[in-house]
Amino acid sequence: MSASTPDHPPSAASARAALPVLGTYLKPLWPRALLMAALLLGSVGLNLLAPQVLRAFLDAATNHDVNVGVLVRLAGVFLGVSIAVQLLSAGATYAGADVGWAATNRLRADLARHLLGLDMSYHKDRTPGEMIERIDGDVTALSNFFSQFAVRVFGALLLLLGALVMFWREDWRLGLGISVFAVGTLFALNVARKPGVEPTRREREASARLFGFIEERLTGLDDVRALGAGHHTLNAFLRVQRDFYTRARAAWLARSTVWQLSFFLFTLAYAIVIASAVGLYAAGAITLGTAFLLYQYMTMIDEPINQLAQQLQDLQKAGASLIRVSEILALRSDLPGGERPVPVGALEVRFEHVQFAYGDASVLQDVHLTIPAGHTVGLLGRTGSGKTTLTRLLSRLYDPTSGAVILGGVDTRDADLHALRERVAVVTQDVQLFQASVRDNLTLFDPSLPDARITEALTEVGLDSWLAGLPEGLHSSLPAGSLSAGEAQLLAFARVLLRDPGLVILDEPSSRLDPATEAKLTAAMRRLTEGRTAIIIAHRLDTVARVDDILVLGEGRVLEFAPRARLAANPRSQYAALLRAGAHHAEEVLA
Structure with missing residues:
Protein backbone atom coordinates (compact mmCIF):
# COMPACT_ATOMS: atom_id res chain seq x y z
CA MET A 1 0.00 0.00 0.00
CA SER A 2 1.04 3.65 -0.02
CA ALA A 3 2.15 3.47 3.59
CA SER A 4 5.17 1.30 2.91
CA THR A 5 8.80 2.24 3.35
CA PRO A 6 11.05 0.09 1.21
CA ASP A 7 14.55 -0.47 2.48
CA HIS A 8 16.52 0.99 -0.40
CA PRO A 9 19.12 3.76 -0.75
CA PRO A 10 17.62 7.24 -0.75
CA SER A 11 17.57 8.82 -4.18
CA ALA A 12 18.53 12.41 -4.93
CA ALA A 13 14.82 13.09 -5.30
CA SER A 14 14.08 11.82 -1.78
CA ALA A 15 16.96 13.90 -0.40
CA ARG A 16 15.56 17.00 -2.12
CA ALA A 17 12.10 16.16 -0.81
CA ALA A 18 13.54 16.24 2.72
CA LEU A 19 14.56 19.90 2.42
CA PRO A 20 11.00 21.34 2.55
CA VAL A 21 10.61 19.63 5.94
CA LEU A 22 13.35 21.92 7.24
CA GLY A 23 11.67 25.03 5.89
CA THR A 24 8.29 24.06 7.33
CA TYR A 25 9.59 23.85 10.89
CA LEU A 26 12.35 26.48 10.85
CA LYS A 27 10.57 29.30 8.99
CA PRO A 28 8.14 30.24 11.83
CA LEU A 29 11.13 30.69 14.16
CA TRP A 30 12.83 33.41 12.11
CA PRO A 31 12.79 36.08 14.89
CA ARG A 32 14.79 33.77 17.16
CA ALA A 33 17.08 32.91 14.27
CA LEU A 34 17.61 36.64 13.64
CA LEU A 35 18.59 37.15 17.28
CA MET A 36 21.00 34.24 17.03
CA ALA A 37 22.55 35.74 13.88
CA ALA A 38 23.04 39.13 15.61
CA LEU A 39 24.75 37.48 18.58
CA LEU A 40 26.97 35.50 16.24
CA LEU A 41 27.96 38.57 14.25
CA GLY A 42 28.97 40.38 17.43
CA SER A 43 30.92 37.36 18.68
CA VAL A 44 32.76 36.88 15.37
CA GLY A 45 33.56 40.59 15.03
CA LEU A 46 35.13 40.72 18.48
CA ASN A 47 36.91 37.43 17.83
CA LEU A 48 38.60 38.98 14.81
CA LEU A 49 39.49 42.09 16.80
CA ALA A 50 41.25 40.19 19.60
CA PRO A 51 44.40 39.24 17.55
CA GLN A 52 44.77 42.89 16.48
CA VAL A 53 44.83 43.96 20.13
CA LEU A 54 47.27 41.15 20.90
CA ARG A 55 49.56 42.24 18.05
CA ALA A 56 49.61 45.82 19.39
CA PHE A 57 50.41 44.48 22.86
CA LEU A 58 53.30 42.31 21.62
CA ASP A 59 54.73 45.09 19.43
CA ALA A 60 54.52 47.55 22.35
CA ALA A 61 56.07 45.03 24.73
CA THR A 62 59.04 44.36 22.41
CA ASN A 63 59.60 48.08 21.80
CA HIS A 64 62.74 49.46 23.46
CA ASP A 65 60.70 52.34 24.91
CA VAL A 66 58.07 50.29 26.75
CA ASN A 67 55.04 52.24 28.01
CA VAL A 68 53.55 50.25 30.90
CA GLY A 69 50.34 52.28 30.87
CA VAL A 70 49.72 51.40 27.23
CA LEU A 71 50.36 47.73 27.98
CA VAL A 72 47.87 47.77 30.87
CA ARG A 73 45.21 49.41 28.72
CA LEU A 74 45.79 46.94 25.88
CA ALA A 75 45.65 44.04 28.33
CA GLY A 76 42.36 45.38 29.73
CA VAL A 77 40.91 45.76 26.24
CA PHE A 78 41.97 42.23 25.33
CA LEU A 79 40.43 40.84 28.53
CA GLY A 80 37.18 42.74 27.93
CA VAL A 81 37.00 41.57 24.31
CA SER A 82 37.60 37.95 25.37
CA ILE A 83 34.84 38.08 28.02
CA ALA A 84 32.43 39.70 25.56
CA VAL A 85 33.19 36.99 22.99
CA GLN A 86 32.34 34.27 25.53
CA LEU A 87 29.10 35.97 26.58
CA LEU A 88 27.94 36.53 23.00
CA SER A 89 28.91 32.97 22.04
CA ALA A 90 26.96 31.58 25.00
CA GLY A 91 23.94 33.68 24.02
CA ALA A 92 24.15 32.52 20.41
CA THR A 93 24.46 28.90 21.52
CA TYR A 94 21.38 29.25 23.74
CA ALA A 95 19.40 30.90 20.93
CA GLY A 96 20.48 28.19 18.50
CA ALA A 97 19.45 25.41 20.90
CA ASP A 98 16.12 27.17 21.44
CA VAL A 99 15.50 27.30 17.68
CA GLY A 100 16.61 23.72 17.11
CA TRP A 101 14.61 22.13 19.90
CA ALA A 102 11.50 24.22 19.27
CA ALA A 103 11.50 23.15 15.60
CA THR A 104 12.16 19.46 16.22
CA ASN A 105 9.67 19.22 19.10
CA ARG A 106 6.98 20.42 16.70
CA LEU A 107 8.25 17.88 14.18
CA ARG A 108 8.13 15.08 16.77
CA ALA A 109 4.52 15.90 17.66
CA ASP A 110 3.47 16.07 14.00
CA LEU A 111 5.31 12.83 13.21
CA ALA A 112 3.57 11.00 16.09
CA ARG A 113 0.19 12.37 14.96
CA HIS A 114 0.91 11.33 11.37
CA LEU A 115 1.94 7.80 12.34
CA LEU A 116 -1.16 7.36 14.49
CA GLY A 117 -3.26 8.31 11.47
CA LEU A 118 -1.73 5.70 9.16
CA ASP A 119 -3.63 2.51 8.32
CA MET A 120 -3.61 -0.62 10.46
CA SER A 121 -1.86 -2.50 7.67
CA TYR A 122 1.16 -0.23 8.17
CA HIS A 123 1.27 -0.77 11.93
CA LYS A 124 0.70 -4.52 11.69
CA ASP A 125 3.96 -4.83 9.74
CA ARG A 126 5.99 -2.90 12.36
CA THR A 127 6.69 -3.30 16.06
CA PRO A 128 6.13 -0.53 18.62
CA GLY A 129 9.91 -0.43 19.11
CA GLU A 130 10.37 0.55 15.48
CA MET A 131 7.78 3.30 15.88
CA ILE A 132 9.59 4.62 18.98
CA GLU A 133 12.85 4.74 17.05
CA ARG A 134 11.15 6.55 14.17
CA ILE A 135 9.47 9.15 16.38
CA ASP A 136 12.17 9.60 19.01
CA GLY A 137 15.45 8.22 17.64
CA ASP A 138 15.42 9.91 14.24
CA VAL A 139 14.03 13.19 15.55
CA THR A 140 16.50 13.27 18.46
CA ALA A 141 19.32 12.98 15.92
CA LEU A 142 17.82 16.00 14.18
CA SER A 143 17.38 17.84 17.50
CA ASN A 144 21.03 17.38 18.42
CA PHE A 145 22.02 18.54 14.96
CA PHE A 146 19.78 21.60 14.69
CA SER A 147 20.44 22.76 18.25
CA GLN A 148 24.14 23.17 17.37
CA PHE A 149 24.38 23.24 13.59
CA ALA A 150 23.13 26.77 12.97
CA VAL A 151 25.40 28.31 15.62
CA ARG A 152 28.48 26.31 14.79
CA VAL A 153 28.20 26.28 11.02
CA PHE A 154 26.96 29.84 10.57
CA GLY A 155 29.45 31.09 13.17
CA ALA A 156 32.24 29.05 11.63
CA LEU A 157 31.54 30.44 8.15
CA LEU A 158 31.48 34.01 9.46
CA LEU A 159 34.74 33.47 11.33
CA LEU A 160 36.31 31.83 8.29
CA LEU A 161 35.36 34.70 5.98
CA GLY A 162 36.56 37.27 8.53
CA ALA A 163 39.92 35.55 8.96
CA LEU A 164 40.38 35.40 5.18
CA VAL A 165 39.66 39.12 4.93
CA MET A 166 42.30 39.76 7.60
CA PHE A 167 44.86 37.69 5.68
CA TRP A 168 44.14 39.72 2.53
CA ARG A 169 44.60 42.93 4.53
CA GLU A 170 48.02 41.83 5.77
CA ASP A 171 49.34 40.54 2.44
CA TRP A 172 47.40 39.75 -0.74
CA ARG A 173 49.66 36.80 -1.52
CA LEU A 174 48.98 35.23 1.85
CA GLY A 175 45.30 36.00 1.42
CA LEU A 176 45.19 34.35 -1.99
CA GLY A 177 47.07 31.25 -0.85
CA ILE A 178 44.95 30.75 2.28
CA SER A 179 41.73 31.41 0.33
CA VAL A 180 42.62 28.74 -2.23
CA PHE A 181 43.47 26.36 0.60
CA ALA A 182 40.19 27.04 2.45
CA VAL A 183 38.01 26.61 -0.65
CA GLY A 184 39.85 23.46 -1.67
CA THR A 185 39.56 21.99 1.83
CA LEU A 186 35.82 22.69 2.06
CA PHE A 187 35.27 21.13 -1.36
CA ALA A 188 37.30 18.03 -0.39
CA LEU A 189 35.43 17.66 2.91
CA ASN A 190 32.07 17.94 1.18
CA VAL A 191 33.06 15.25 -1.31
CA ALA A 192 34.26 13.05 1.57
CA ARG A 193 30.94 13.59 3.42
CA LYS A 194 28.59 12.14 0.80
CA PRO A 195 29.63 8.46 1.05
CA GLY A 196 28.67 8.49 4.74
CA VAL A 197 24.97 9.27 4.27
CA GLU A 198 23.81 5.86 3.04
CA PRO A 199 25.75 3.81 5.67
CA THR A 200 24.26 6.10 8.32
CA ARG A 201 20.76 5.48 6.96
CA ARG A 202 21.38 1.73 7.18
CA GLU A 203 22.64 2.20 10.74
CA ARG A 204 19.36 3.94 11.67
CA GLU A 205 17.36 1.10 10.08
CA ALA A 206 19.34 -1.47 12.08
CA SER A 207 18.78 0.58 15.25
CA ALA A 208 15.00 0.55 14.60
CA ARG A 209 15.07 -3.25 14.18
CA LEU A 210 17.05 -3.63 17.42
CA PHE A 211 14.54 -1.51 19.38
CA GLY A 212 11.67 -3.44 17.84
CA PHE A 213 13.21 -6.78 18.81
CA ILE A 214 13.81 -5.70 22.41
CA GLU A 215 10.28 -4.31 22.80
CA GLU A 216 8.71 -7.45 21.34
CA ARG A 217 10.67 -9.84 23.58
CA LEU A 218 10.06 -7.78 26.71
CA THR A 219 6.31 -7.78 25.96
CA GLY A 220 6.36 -11.58 25.72
CA LEU A 221 8.73 -12.10 28.67
CA ASP A 222 6.32 -14.31 30.63
CA ASP A 223 5.91 -16.71 27.68
CA VAL A 224 9.65 -16.69 26.97
CA ARG A 225 10.36 -17.75 30.56
CA ALA A 226 7.51 -20.25 30.82
CA LEU A 227 8.51 -22.03 27.60
CA GLY A 228 12.24 -22.01 28.37
CA ALA A 229 13.04 -19.91 25.30
CA GLY A 230 15.54 -17.64 27.04
CA HIS A 231 18.57 -19.19 25.30
CA HIS A 232 17.02 -18.88 21.83
CA THR A 233 15.90 -15.32 22.55
CA LEU A 234 19.41 -14.37 23.63
CA ASN A 235 20.89 -15.90 20.47
CA ALA A 236 18.40 -13.98 18.32
CA PHE A 237 19.20 -10.77 20.24
CA LEU A 238 22.91 -11.27 19.57
CA ARG A 239 22.22 -11.68 15.85
CA VAL A 240 20.22 -8.45 15.74
CA GLN A 241 22.83 -6.69 17.88
CA ARG A 242 25.62 -7.96 15.62
CA ASP A 243 23.86 -6.54 12.58
CA PHE A 244 23.48 -3.16 14.32
CA TYR A 245 27.14 -3.16 15.41
CA THR A 246 28.34 -4.04 11.92
CA ARG A 247 26.31 -1.27 10.32
CA ALA A 248 27.18 1.26 13.04
CA ARG A 249 30.89 0.52 12.62
CA ALA A 250 30.67 0.84 8.83
CA ALA A 251 28.82 4.14 9.23
CA TRP A 252 31.40 5.48 11.69
CA LEU A 253 34.27 4.54 9.38
CA ALA A 254 32.54 6.26 6.46
CA ARG A 255 31.96 9.41 8.52
CA SER A 256 35.48 9.46 10.00
CA THR A 257 36.96 10.11 6.54
CA VAL A 258 35.93 13.74 6.93
CA TRP A 259 37.96 14.55 10.04
CA GLN A 260 40.89 12.38 8.98
CA LEU A 261 41.17 14.37 5.76
CA SER A 262 40.77 17.64 7.69
CA PHE A 263 43.55 16.70 10.13
CA PHE A 264 45.98 15.89 7.30
CA LEU A 265 45.28 19.09 5.33
CA PHE A 266 45.63 21.39 8.33
CA THR A 267 48.84 19.78 9.51
CA LEU A 268 50.27 20.72 6.12
CA ALA A 269 48.77 24.23 6.22
CA TYR A 270 50.10 25.04 9.70
CA ALA A 271 53.58 23.98 8.68
CA ILE A 272 53.47 26.33 5.66
CA VAL A 273 52.09 29.35 7.61
CA ILE A 274 54.50 28.98 10.53
CA ALA A 275 57.45 28.59 8.13
CA SER A 276 56.32 31.69 6.19
CA ALA A 277 55.89 33.77 9.36
CA VAL A 278 59.29 32.74 10.74
CA GLY A 279 60.95 33.47 7.39
CA LEU A 280 59.32 36.93 7.05
CA TYR A 281 60.18 37.83 10.65
CA ALA A 282 63.78 36.70 10.20
CA ALA A 283 64.01 38.82 7.03
CA GLY A 284 62.69 41.84 8.98
CA ALA A 285 59.59 42.10 6.77
CA ILE A 286 57.13 41.77 9.67
CA THR A 287 57.15 42.35 13.42
CA LEU A 288 56.87 39.67 16.07
CA GLY A 289 53.30 40.78 16.74
CA THR A 290 52.41 40.36 13.06
CA ALA A 291 54.00 36.90 12.99
CA PHE A 292 51.90 35.92 15.96
CA LEU A 293 48.88 37.56 14.30
CA LEU A 294 49.30 35.34 11.24
CA TYR A 295 49.36 32.26 13.47
CA GLN A 296 46.24 33.44 15.33
CA TYR A 297 44.34 34.02 12.11
CA MET A 298 45.42 30.60 10.87
CA THR A 299 43.78 29.10 13.96
CA MET A 300 40.66 31.04 12.93
CA ILE A 301 40.83 29.23 9.60
CA ASP A 302 41.49 25.90 11.29
CA GLU A 303 38.84 26.18 14.01
CA PRO A 304 35.82 26.91 11.77
CA ILE A 305 36.80 24.32 9.17
CA ASN A 306 37.25 21.75 11.94
CA GLN A 307 33.84 22.78 13.23
CA LEU A 308 32.46 22.32 9.74
CA ALA A 309 34.14 18.92 9.49
CA GLN A 310 32.52 17.81 12.76
CA GLN A 311 29.16 19.21 11.71
CA LEU A 312 29.45 17.44 8.37
CA GLN A 313 29.56 14.16 10.30
CA ASP A 314 26.45 15.24 12.21
CA LEU A 315 24.99 16.35 8.89
CA GLN A 316 25.42 12.79 7.64
CA LYS A 317 23.44 11.48 10.63
CA ALA A 318 20.86 14.24 10.39
CA GLY A 319 20.60 13.82 6.62
CA ALA A 320 19.83 10.12 6.97
CA SER A 321 17.30 10.82 9.75
CA LEU A 322 15.72 13.67 7.79
CA ILE A 323 15.25 11.46 4.74
CA ARG A 324 13.62 8.76 6.90
CA VAL A 325 11.37 11.35 8.57
CA SER A 326 10.37 12.89 5.24
CA GLU A 327 9.58 9.40 3.88
CA ILE A 328 7.20 8.84 6.82
CA LEU A 329 5.55 12.26 6.39
CA ALA A 330 5.12 11.52 2.68
CA LEU A 331 3.06 8.39 3.43
CA ARG A 332 -0.66 8.75 2.93
CA SER A 333 -3.48 6.66 4.31
CA ASP A 334 -5.45 4.46 1.95
CA LEU A 335 -8.49 5.41 4.05
CA PRO A 336 -8.90 9.14 3.39
CA GLY A 337 -11.53 10.75 5.57
CA GLY A 338 -14.68 12.34 4.19
CA GLU A 339 -16.48 15.42 5.44
CA ARG A 340 -19.96 14.23 6.40
CA PRO A 341 -20.79 14.35 10.12
CA VAL A 342 -22.04 11.26 11.92
CA PRO A 343 -25.47 11.78 13.57
CA VAL A 344 -25.82 12.00 17.33
CA GLY A 345 -27.73 9.42 19.31
CA ALA A 346 -28.02 5.69 18.71
CA LEU A 347 -26.82 4.72 15.23
CA GLU A 348 -28.46 2.42 12.72
CA VAL A 431 -7.83 -3.05 28.23
CA GLN A 432 -4.89 -0.69 27.74
CA LEU A 433 -4.03 1.08 30.99
CA PHE A 434 -1.30 3.69 31.41
CA GLN A 435 1.07 4.38 34.29
CA ALA A 436 -0.75 7.62 35.05
CA SER A 437 -3.52 8.89 37.31
CA VAL A 438 -7.01 7.38 37.33
CA ARG A 439 -8.30 10.58 35.77
CA ASP A 440 -5.80 10.46 32.89
CA ASN A 441 -6.59 6.79 32.26
CA LEU A 442 -10.28 7.58 31.97
CA THR A 443 -10.03 10.80 29.94
CA LEU A 444 -7.02 9.66 27.92
CA PHE A 445 -5.19 12.81 29.10
CA ASP A 446 -7.96 15.25 28.22
CA PRO A 447 -7.81 18.05 30.86
CA SER A 448 -11.11 19.63 29.73
CA LEU A 449 -13.40 16.99 31.29
CA PRO A 450 -14.62 18.03 34.78
CA ASP A 451 -13.94 15.76 37.76
CA ALA A 452 -17.65 15.59 38.60
CA ARG A 453 -18.47 14.02 35.24
CA ILE A 454 -15.68 11.46 35.64
CA THR A 455 -16.86 10.54 39.14
CA GLU A 456 -20.41 10.13 37.81
CA ALA A 457 -19.19 7.72 35.10
CA LEU A 458 -17.35 5.60 37.68
CA THR A 459 -20.46 5.51 39.83
CA GLU A 460 -22.59 4.36 36.89
CA VAL A 461 -20.34 1.34 36.27
CA GLY A 462 -20.21 0.44 39.98
CA LEU A 463 -16.69 1.66 40.81
CA ASP A 464 -17.73 4.35 43.29
CA SER A 465 -16.61 2.33 46.35
CA TRP A 466 -13.31 1.49 44.59
CA LEU A 467 -12.77 5.20 43.91
CA ALA A 468 -13.56 6.10 47.53
CA GLY A 469 -10.78 3.76 48.68
CA LEU A 470 -8.08 5.49 46.65
CA PRO A 471 -5.79 7.79 48.67
CA GLU A 472 -5.96 10.71 46.24
CA GLY A 473 -9.22 9.93 44.46
CA LEU A 474 -9.15 10.58 40.71
CA HIS A 475 -5.60 11.87 40.98
CA SER A 476 -4.26 8.64 42.48
CA SER A 477 -1.58 6.90 40.47
CA LEU A 478 -2.68 3.75 38.63
CA PRO A 479 0.41 1.55 38.22
CA ALA A 480 0.24 -1.01 35.42
CA GLY A 481 -1.03 -4.40 36.61
CA SER A 482 -2.65 -2.97 39.76
CA LEU A 483 -6.22 -3.79 38.67
CA SER A 484 -8.08 -7.05 38.26
CA ALA A 485 -9.46 -7.97 34.84
CA GLY A 486 -12.98 -7.04 35.98
CA GLU A 487 -11.91 -3.62 37.32
CA ALA A 488 -10.03 -2.92 34.10
CA GLN A 489 -13.14 -3.75 32.04
CA LEU A 490 -15.29 -1.48 34.22
CA LEU A 491 -12.77 1.34 33.79
CA ALA A 492 -13.03 0.83 30.04
CA PHE A 493 -16.83 1.08 30.30
CA ALA A 494 -16.44 4.36 32.19
CA ARG A 495 -14.23 5.65 29.36
CA VAL A 496 -17.03 4.89 26.90
CA LEU A 497 -19.64 6.64 29.04
CA LEU A 498 -17.48 9.78 29.06
CA ARG A 499 -17.43 9.76 25.25
CA ASP A 500 -21.18 9.06 24.92
CA PRO A 501 -20.93 7.24 21.53
CA GLY A 502 -23.84 6.12 19.37
CA LEU A 503 -22.44 2.61 18.77
CA LEU A 513 -14.14 -13.15 34.94
CA ASP A 514 -15.43 -15.07 37.96
CA PRO A 515 -19.25 -15.29 38.39
CA ALA A 516 -19.46 -12.52 41.02
CA THR A 517 -17.44 -10.06 38.97
CA GLU A 518 -19.33 -11.08 35.83
CA ALA A 519 -22.64 -10.20 37.50
CA LYS A 520 -21.28 -6.75 38.34
CA LEU A 521 -20.03 -6.37 34.79
CA THR A 522 -23.37 -7.42 33.33
CA ALA A 523 -25.11 -4.66 35.29
CA ALA A 524 -22.58 -2.14 33.99
CA MET A 525 -23.11 -3.43 30.44
CA ARG A 526 -26.84 -2.80 30.71
CA ARG A 527 -26.14 0.80 31.71
CA LEU A 528 -23.54 1.18 28.99
CA THR A 529 -25.79 -0.08 26.16
CA GLU A 530 -28.88 1.82 27.30
CA GLY A 531 -29.99 4.23 24.57
Missing part, protein backbone atom coordinates in the same frame (compact mmCIF):
# COMPACT_ATOMS: atom_id res chain seq x y z
CA VAL A 349 -25.91 -0.02 11.27
CA ARG A 350 -26.20 -1.40 7.72
CA PHE A 351 -23.92 -3.79 5.89
CA GLU A 352 -24.75 -3.72 2.19
CA HIS A 353 -23.33 -6.80 0.42
CA VAL A 354 -19.99 -6.37 2.16
CA GLN A 355 -17.00 -8.37 0.98
CA PHE A 356 -13.59 -8.15 2.65
CA ALA A 357 -10.24 -9.86 2.15
CA TYR A 358 -6.76 -9.56 3.65
CA GLY A 359 -4.76 -9.85 0.44
CA ASP A 360 -5.94 -13.04 -1.22
CA ALA A 361 -7.57 -14.42 1.94
CA SER A 362 -11.32 -13.82 1.88
CA VAL A 363 -12.75 -13.05 5.33
CA LEU A 364 -16.29 -11.68 4.77
CA GLN A 365 -18.58 -12.74 1.94
CA ASP A 366 -21.76 -10.90 0.96
CA VAL A 367 -22.69 -9.70 4.45
CA HIS A 368 -26.05 -7.93 4.11
CA LEU A 369 -28.04 -6.91 7.19
CA THR A 370 -29.45 -3.96 9.15
CA ILE A 371 -29.22 -3.37 12.90
CA PRO A 372 -31.89 -0.86 13.99
CA ALA A 373 -30.77 2.10 16.07
CA GLY A 374 -30.79 1.31 19.80
CA HIS A 375 -30.72 -2.47 19.35
CA THR A 376 -28.20 -4.74 21.07
CA VAL A 377 -26.82 -7.61 18.98
CA GLY A 378 -24.99 -10.69 20.21
CA LEU A 379 -22.36 -11.68 17.64
CA LEU A 380 -21.48 -15.39 17.68
CA GLY A 381 -19.21 -17.52 15.55
CA ARG A 382 -16.17 -19.72 15.54
CA THR A 383 -12.67 -18.29 15.75
CA GLY A 384 -11.83 -17.01 12.28
CA SER A 385 -15.44 -16.58 11.24
CA GLY A 386 -14.98 -12.81 10.69
CA LYS A 387 -16.44 -11.38 13.92
CA THR A 388 -13.56 -9.04 14.73
CA THR A 389 -13.14 -7.99 11.10
CA LEU A 390 -16.81 -7.04 10.93
CA THR A 391 -16.42 -4.70 13.90
CA ARG A 392 -13.18 -3.22 12.54
CA LEU A 393 -15.06 -2.14 9.44
CA LEU A 394 -17.46 -0.22 11.70
CA SER A 395 -14.67 1.83 13.28
CA ARG A 396 -13.11 2.11 9.82
CA LEU A 397 -9.80 0.54 10.62
CA TYR A 398 -10.33 -1.01 7.19
CA ASP A 399 -12.66 -0.40 4.24
CA PRO A 400 -14.68 -3.22 2.66
CA THR A 401 -13.24 -4.71 -0.52
CA SER A 402 -16.70 -4.20 -2.01
CA GLY A 403 -20.09 -3.18 -0.73
CA ALA A 404 -20.71 -0.47 1.86
CA VAL A 405 -20.89 0.00 5.63
CA ILE A 406 -23.53 2.59 6.62
CA LEU A 407 -23.66 4.24 10.06
CA GLY A 408 -26.64 6.44 10.81
CA GLY A 409 -27.31 6.80 7.09
CA VAL A 410 -23.70 7.83 6.33
CA ASP A 411 -21.30 5.68 4.34
CA THR A 412 -18.19 5.24 6.50
CA ARG A 413 -16.04 6.25 3.50
CA ASP A 414 -17.85 9.61 3.31
CA ALA A 415 -17.82 10.31 7.05
CA ASP A 416 -15.39 12.59 8.84
CA LEU A 417 -12.94 10.03 10.22
CA HIS A 418 -12.39 11.74 13.57
CA ALA A 419 -16.14 12.20 14.10
CA LEU A 420 -16.80 8.56 13.15
CA ARG A 421 -14.34 7.23 15.70
CA GLU A 422 -15.79 9.55 18.33
CA ARG A 423 -19.22 8.02 17.70
CA VAL A 424 -18.02 4.38 17.70
CA ALA A 425 -16.49 2.98 20.90
CA VAL A 426 -14.72 -0.37 21.10
CA VAL A 427 -13.93 -2.22 24.34
CA THR A 428 -11.54 -5.15 23.83
CA GLN A 429 -10.67 -8.04 26.13
CA ASP A 430 -7.24 -6.54 26.88
CA VAL A 504 -20.67 0.43 21.34
CA ILE A 505 -18.73 -2.72 20.40
CA LEU A 506 -17.82 -5.09 23.24
CA ASP A 507 -15.34 -7.83 22.37
CA GLU A 508 -15.96 -10.75 24.76
CA PRO A 509 -16.07 -8.51 27.87
CA SER A 510 -16.65 -11.30 30.39
CA SER A 511 -14.34 -14.01 29.07
CA ARG A 512 -11.91 -14.00 31.99
CA ARG A 532 -27.19 3.09 22.25
CA THR A 533 -26.71 0.56 19.48
CA ALA A 534 -24.45 -2.22 20.75
CA ILE A 535 -22.68 -5.24 19.28
CA ILE A 536 -21.39 -7.79 21.79
CA ILE A 537 -18.95 -10.42 20.54
CA ALA A 538 -19.31 -13.48 22.77
CA HIS A 539 -18.35 -17.12 23.15
CA ARG A 540 -20.24 -17.51 26.44
CA LEU A 541 -24.02 -17.48 25.93
CA ASP A 542 -24.65 -15.85 29.31
CA THR A 543 -23.04 -12.70 27.92
CA VAL A 544 -25.75 -12.32 25.27
CA ALA A 545 -28.69 -13.60 27.31
CA ARG A 546 -30.48 -10.24 27.24
CA VAL A 547 -29.63 -8.86 23.79
CA ASP A 548 -32.32 -7.97 21.25
CA ASP A 549 -30.89 -9.85 18.24
CA ILE A 550 -28.46 -12.67 17.55
CA LEU A 551 -26.05 -12.65 14.60
CA VAL A 552 -24.20 -15.89 13.83
CA LEU A 553 -21.28 -15.84 11.39
CA GLY A 554 -19.63 -18.85 9.79
CA GLU A 555 -16.70 -18.69 7.36
CA GLY A 556 -17.39 -15.03 6.71
CA ARG A 557 -21.08 -15.49 5.90
CA VAL A 558 -24.25 -14.65 7.84
CA LEU A 559 -25.64 -17.99 9.03
CA GLU A 560 -28.56 -16.42 10.86
CA PHE A 561 -29.68 -13.01 12.05
CA ALA A 562 -32.96 -12.55 13.89
CA PRO A 563 -34.46 -11.53 17.24
CA ARG A 564 -32.98 -13.59 20.07
CA ALA A 565 -36.35 -14.74 21.40
CA ARG A 566 -37.43 -16.00 17.96
CA LEU A 567 -34.18 -17.93 17.43
CA ALA A 568 -34.34 -19.40 20.91
CA ALA A 569 -37.87 -20.65 20.20
CA ASN A 570 -36.87 -22.18 16.84
CA PRO A 571 -35.40 -25.64 17.52
CA ARG A 572 -33.75 -25.65 14.08
CA SER A 573 -31.74 -22.46 14.68
CA GLN A 574 -28.04 -22.54 15.47
CA TYR A 575 -28.66 -20.35 18.51
CA ALA A 576 -31.15 -22.85 19.91
CA ALA A 577 -28.64 -25.63 19.32
CA LEU A 578 -26.09 -23.59 21.27
CA LEU A 579 -28.50 -23.16 24.14
CA ARG A 580 -29.13 -26.89 24.23
CA ALA A 581 -25.46 -27.78 24.06
CA GLY A 582 -24.31 -25.17 26.57
CA ALA A 583 -21.70 -22.48 26.22
CA HIS A 584 -18.77 -24.85 26.75
CA HIS A 585 -19.54 -26.66 23.50
CA ALA A 586 -20.36 -23.59 21.40
CA GLU A 587 -17.39 -24.03 19.12
CA GLU A 588 -18.35 -27.61 18.26
CA VAL A 589 -21.98 -26.70 17.57
CA LEU A 590 -21.03 -23.81 15.30
CA ALA A 591 -18.76 -26.08 13.32
